[in-house]
Amino acid sequence: MTPERWRATCDYLGAVFGRFADPLDGQLETLHARAVSAGLPDIAVSADVGRLLMLLVSMSGSDGGGARRAVELGTLGGYSALWIARGLAPGGRLMTVEPEELHAQFAQREFERAGMTDRVELRRGRGVETLSSFLDEYGEGSFDFVFLDAVKREYSAYAVLAARLLRAGGLLVADNCLGARWWITDAPDPDPSAESDRAAVDAFNRWIGSPSGPFLAACVANREGLVVARRR
Ligand SMILES: C[S@@+](CC[C@H](N)C(=O)[O-])C[C@H]1O[C@@H](n2cnc3c(N)ncnc32)[C@H](O)[C@@H]1O
Structure with missing residues (x-):
């Protein structure tokens, strides 16, 4: 696919698959621009994601219905968290984890x-420490859904x-999982930081995609690549 066709495809996906149809859509449509004006980086997921x-x-x-307990690592301005919250079961709860105070306050x-x-609880902290604390707080197999969008080197x-926190079937x-400022199939990036992210995500993909590991996984190749994995 040419880069032009890829960009057009991403625009098409956003226009056709990026809305839901309740009043929250209006807030979500302006959230990215308001977040950038407030000094947050422009790195949230797209509407179709x-x-x-x-x-x-x-x-x-x-x-088979909505998740009752979910966690997101990397809140930023709360855009993906609000989409996740829409899918929860009645009474369900999302804990979203963010260490940056500016991002946390905006979200x-x-x-x-x-x-x-009532559905979204912001936890100020870092991903690894917070997931470890959830094992003590809630126990193994206590979550239905985990979304990773924080530090790529920690995936x-x-x-x-997450394999310990998720119940079987979660x-x-x-x-x-395909790229950001780097791309997974590129030659090693001359920028050591980008190359370190690329290599770390490649290692994560190979681990989670392994047929003998704790997950059954596939990668949806839209935008920058979304791994979807079911705990065995
Ligand atoms: C790509 S953004 C998240 C975008 C957000 N999920 C969305 O789509 O609306 C990554 C976020 O992770 C946060 N972050 C950085 N280090 C982190 C860590 N160790 N644990 C959790 N979040 C972290 C950053 O401050 C940033 O807000």
Whole structure:
């Protein structure tokens, strides 16, 4: 596919698969621009990825309905969290983890504006430590859904902890599994930081895609690549 056709395809996906049809759509449509004006980086998922997250969450509960307990690593301005919250079962809860105070404060205001604070709880902290603390707090097999969108170099560490936190049949989803400012199939990147991210995500993909590992996984090749994996 040519780069022009790829860009046009991404625009098409956003236009056709990026809306849901409730009043929250209006808030989500302006969230990216408001977040960037407030000084947050422009690195949130796209609308079509948001809708895919909602759909996956809505079928990841143990009864085939929405998740009852979910966790997201990397809140940023709360965009993906609001999509995830839409897919939860009634009474379900998303814990979203963010260490940057500017991002956390912006996201918390978005959760309040959306009337979602009964469903979304912001945990200030880092991914590895917070997932480890959830093992003590809630126990093994206590989550239905995990979304990874924080530090790419830590994806393998997150996934090992997520394998313990998820119940059998629960879902792990991870963003940027094909690329970000690097691309997975490129030659080694001359920028050591980009190359370190690329190599770390490659190692994560190979681990989670392994036929003998704890997950049954596939990679959806839209945008920057989304791994979707079911805990065996
Ligand atoms: C790609 S952005 C998340 C985008 C968000 N999921 C969305 O689509 O709306 C990554 C976020 O991870 C946060 N972050 C950085 N280090 C982290 C860590 N160790 N644990 C959890 N989050 C981290 C960053 O501050 C940033 O807000």
